[in-house]
Amino acid sequence: MKLRTVGYYFRETFRSVRHHSWMTVAAIITVAISLFILGIFSLAVVNANQVATGLVSELEIAAFLRVDTPPEVVAQVGDAIRRVPGVQEAILVPKEEGLQQLAAQFGEQHDLLQALGGVNPLPDYYRVKAVAPDRVESIARSIERINYVESVNYGRDVVGRLLEVAAWVQWLGMAAVVMLAVAAVALVANTIRLAVMTRAREIAIMKYVGATNWFIRWPFFLQGLFLGLVGAGVAVVCLYWGYNWVIARMQLALPFLPLVTGQEIVLQLVGLLVLLGMVVGSLGSLISVRRFLQV
Amino acid sequence: MIQFYNVTKIYPTGVYALRDCTAGIEKGEFVFLVGPSGAGKSTFLRLIFREELATRGQVLVGGRSVSRLRPREVPLLRRQIGVVFQDFRLLEDRTVYENVAFAMQVLERPSKEIRQRVPRVLQMVGLAARANIYPQHLSGGEQQRVAIARAIINTPPILVADEPTGNLDPDTAWDILQLLLEINKGGTTVIIATHNREIVDRLQRRVIALGQGRILRDEAKGVYRREA
Numbered sequence: 001m002k003l004r005t006v007g008y009y010f011r012e013t014f015r016s017v018r019h020h021s022w023m024t025v026a027a028i029i030t031v032a033i034s035l036f037i038l039g040i041f042s043l044a045v046v047n048a049n050q051v052a053t054g055l056v057s058e059l060e061i062a063a064f065l066r067v068d069t070p071p072e073v074v075a076q077v078g079d080a081i082r083r084v085p086g087v088q089e090a091i092l093v094p095k096e097e098g099l100q101q102l103a104a105q106f107g108e109q110h111d112l113l114q115a116l117g118g119v120n121p122l123p124d125y126y127r128v129k130a131v132a133p134d135r136v137e138s139i140a141r142s143i144e145r146i147n148y149v150e151s152v153n154y155g156r157d158v159v160g161r162l163l164e165v166a167a168w169v170q171w172l173g174m175a176a177v178v179m180l181a182v183a184a185v186a187l188v189a190n191t192i193r194l195a196v197m198t199r200a201r202e203i204a205i206m207k208y209v210g211a212t213n214w215f216i217r218w219p220f221f222l223q224g225l226f227l228g229l230v231g232a233g234v235a236v237v238c239l240y241w242g243y244n245w246v247i248a249r250m251q252l253a254l255p256f257l258p259l260v261t262g263q264e265i266v267l268q269l270v271g272l273l274v275l276l277g278m279v280v281g282s283l284g285s286l287i288s289v290r291r292f293l294q295v
Numbered sequence: 296m297i298q299f300y301n302v303t304k305i306y307p308t309g310v311y312a313l314r315d316c317t318a319g320i321e322k323g324e325f326v327f328l329v330g331p332s333g334a335g336k337s338t339f340l341r342l343i344f345r346e347e348l349a350t351r352g353q354v355l356v357g358g359r360s361v362s363r364l365r366p367r368e369v370p371l372l373r374r375q376i377g378v379v380f381q382d383f384r385l386l387e388d389r390t391v392y393e394n395v396a397f398a399m400q401v402l403e404r405p406s407k408e409i410r411q412r413v414p415r416v417l418q419m420v421g422l423a424a425r426a427n428i429y430p431q432h433l434s435g436g437e438q439q440r441v442a443i444a445r446a447i448i449n450t451p452p453i454l455v456a457d458e459p460t461g462n463l464d465p466d467t468a469w470d471i472l473q474l475l476l477e478i479n480k481g482g483t484t485v486i487i488a489t490h491n492r493e494i495v496d497r498l499q500r501r502v503i504a505l506g507q508g509r510i511l512r513d514e515a516k517g518v519y520r521r522e523a
Contacts, residue, residue, distance in 0.1 A: 209445075
């Protein structure tokens with residue numbers, strides 16, 4: 001490519017965009033919608049993962065000791081638990097504290113201890129935290145084998161389901177993203193094909209005169225790139241505003257959900273969407289021009 | 296300059312366009328390809344600028360087999376050959392000047408050179424005064440002159456014309472032929488496919504007569520004679 005023809009390429013690109021203004025707008029909108037939906041899915045996946053791991057990491061293992069555990073052994077059991085690989089911390093909850101918690105749930109007017117005949121039937125237990133959510137199960141199994149540990153409770157179902165849902169959302173998102181990307185490529189290809197077809201005469205003459213294929217391709221390539229970039233831009237702007245709007249309301253309604261906030265995530269998405277827009281646009285144009293160059 | 300060796304062309308539809316054609320055209324020659332519609336004239340020309348490839352046999356242009364060119368070399372071949380069509384194939388949304396300049400822009404010529412050369416060639420084809428007019432406002436003869444100007448603007452050593460006078464009245468056709476002869480005098484090899492009997496007979500130049508895909512005659516000072 002010679003420098004002096006770069007101007008020509010841009011003029012031709014602009015001419016084509018202006019000439020097919022309606023189709024250009026349609027293609028930009030489709031790219032924007034595709035990328036927007038892609039963005040929504042990405043945000044959903046990121047948030048689902050964040051929420052899932054957030055909830056999972058708060059899940060603890062409760063290791064109940066036998067009621068007849070001698071007081072001097074309790075601390076040894078705690079040490080044994082802390083030696084299990086993957087354990088972050090293990091906090092002793094003495095039976096007295098457990099009773100207090102239980103009493104609080106029943107209400108102040110009841111003297112629970114008295115009702116139980118002065119005997120605390122609760123066991124001591126350890127609240128164990130794992131370093132990672134996927135370690136919870138194996139840790140629980142190891143703790144079960146320690147002497148004086150009566151039973152272990154760790155919300156097996158909740159952990160498993162959450163991780164399952166997170167993985168599922170991720171797969172669904174990926175599948176949707178792939179399908180949308182294919183659709184966007186096809187739509188851009190179609191738009192460029194229209195542009196190519198209305199210029200079929202010009203292209204034929206270029207070929208007869210001896211223009212190189214890349215000389216013919218460049219303006220269409222740029223046009224595709226332009227469609228992709230503008231589409232990505234529209235998608236990013238819509239996502240940014242839309243996401244901030246939704247997050248602001250979600251945080252009011254469900255303040256406990258650890259959602260990812262606008263600025264950081266959307267800024268990370270911008271790069272991805274713009275890159276994808278460019279890939280989609282240029283791929284679409286290359287596909288549609290290819291057939292016209294086979295002479 | 297151009298050699299056909301036992302060239303056979305069968306289109307995918309099964310039509311035999313050319314059968315076992317052998318011919319040579321030297322540099323600077325002026326050649327008529329004659330014959331009825333469907334005789335293979337257009338195919339003969341298309342094989343030269345490699346719009347089609349021979350099914351069997353070899354087509355050589357400038358000593359090189361066109362079928363053995365690498366894809367990137369094809370544009371270089373086409374720069375050696377100017378092409379003129381019966382239907383002119385001008386760009387309707389560009390002026391005469393722009394149509395001609397287009398052929399230079401496409402080859403990435405410097406704009407200074409374009410500004411100098413285009414008016415000179417328009418002058419040569421007699422359209423200097425029509426430079427800023429759009430093709431649809433020109434007569435058929437004028438449009439063909441634009442097409443010829445575009446074909447020769449990059450000074451190709453070969454000029455190929457497929458029925459250049461097919462859409463023109465006899466006087467205009469004759470003018471176009473004069474222009475092509477003049478281009479030939481400048482050293483350009485000119486090959487014209489035509490069924491314009493009057494012109495062929497009047498000029499008495501080399502004639503290659505095609506019929507049903509075969510070369511029936513090849514005469515140095517030929518006429519357009521209906522084959523027996």
